[in-house]
Amino acid sequence: NAGVTQTPKFRVLKTGQSMTLLCAQDMNHEYMYWYRQDPGMGLRLIHYSVGEGTTAKGEVPDGYNVSRLKKQNFLLGLESAAPSQTSVYFCASSYRVGKEQFFGPGTRLTVL
Amino acid sequence: AQKVTQAQTEISVVEKEDVTLDCVYETRDTTYYLFWYKQPPSGELVFLIRRNSFDEQNEISGRYSWNFQKSTSSFNFTITASQVVDSAVYFCALSEADKASGYSTLTFGKGTMLLVSP
Numbered sequence: 001n002a003g004v005t006q007t008p009k010f011r012v013l014k015t016g017q018s019m020t021l022l023c024a025q026d027m028n029h030e031y032m033y034w035y036r037q038d039p040g041m042g043l044r045l046i047h048y049s050v051g052e053g054t055t056a057k058g059e060v061p062d063g064y065n066v067s068r069l070k071k072q073n074f075l076l077g078l079e080s081a082a083p084s085q086t087s088v089y090f091c092a093s094s095y096r097v098g099k100e101q102f103f104g105p106g107t108r109l110t111v112l
Numbered sequence: 113a114q115k116v117t118q119a120q121t122e123i124s125v126v127e128k129e130d131v132t133l134d135c136v137y138e139t140r141d142t143t144y145y146l147f148w149y150k151q152p153p154s155g156e157l158v159f160l161i162r163r164n165s166f167d168e169q170n171e172i173s174g175r176y177s178w179n180f181q182k183s184t185s186s187f188n189f190t191i192t193a194s195q196v197v198d199s200a201v202y203f204c205a206l207s208e209a210d211k212a213s214g215y216s217t218l219t220f221g222k223g224t225m226l227l228v229s230p
Binding site: 033035040041042043044045048050056058059088090092097098099100101102103105106 | 121145147149155156157159162164203207215216217218219220221222223
């Protein structure tokens with residue numbers, strides 16, 4: 001099992017460009033999450049999904065959109081990237097409420 | 113107010129010393145879960161332990177031990193006889209129901225960086 005994978009691992013964007021980060025899990029988990037990690041801030045929840053076709057906002061959702069068309073995939077989109085979105089993005093999944101979350105390796109995004 | 117407070121930003125110890133990482137949380141829920149994760153210099157997040165609010169028993173796993181005290185809303189993590197490989201950022205996290213959606217989400221503390229020198 002690959003667990004949770006993220007594509008791409010690194011990306012550099014110019015302000016105003018758009019991109020999509022892909023997260024995939026092969027553990028048949030219902031819950032999936034997108035976090036961003038900034039120095040000294042810990043991990044902050046952007047959006048999450050409790051099942052195929054459902055999404056909800058987390059703590060810092062502005063400037064991001066998500067989609068969960070298939071149970072195993074959770075996409076994070078940036079429509080118009082801003083320098084403030086420079087961060088490391090982590091995807092995670094969990095089996096159910098209260099269970100541990102399994103994290104992907106992260107995507108390092110730089111917006112110039 | 114922070115829901116999960118890790119007051120120690122950085123701790124430096126010498127190998128073989130014991131070290132305790134503090135975690136204080138805030139919640140009004142009676143059912144919640146607490147976690148510790150490790151983030152080594154390579155960047156991945158590694159799950160260490162999960163504890164539910166009804167189980168206050170301390171847990172020991174090798175050199176790691178955890179002390180959960182509901183009376184003080186704390187879930188502290190102790191590493192005994194620290195090793196260089198323990199150098200990492202350690203995150204404490206709280207899982208409780210999101211008030212808006214009713215679903216459970218995870219709130220992380222800001223992390224404690226542990227540096228273990230030889």
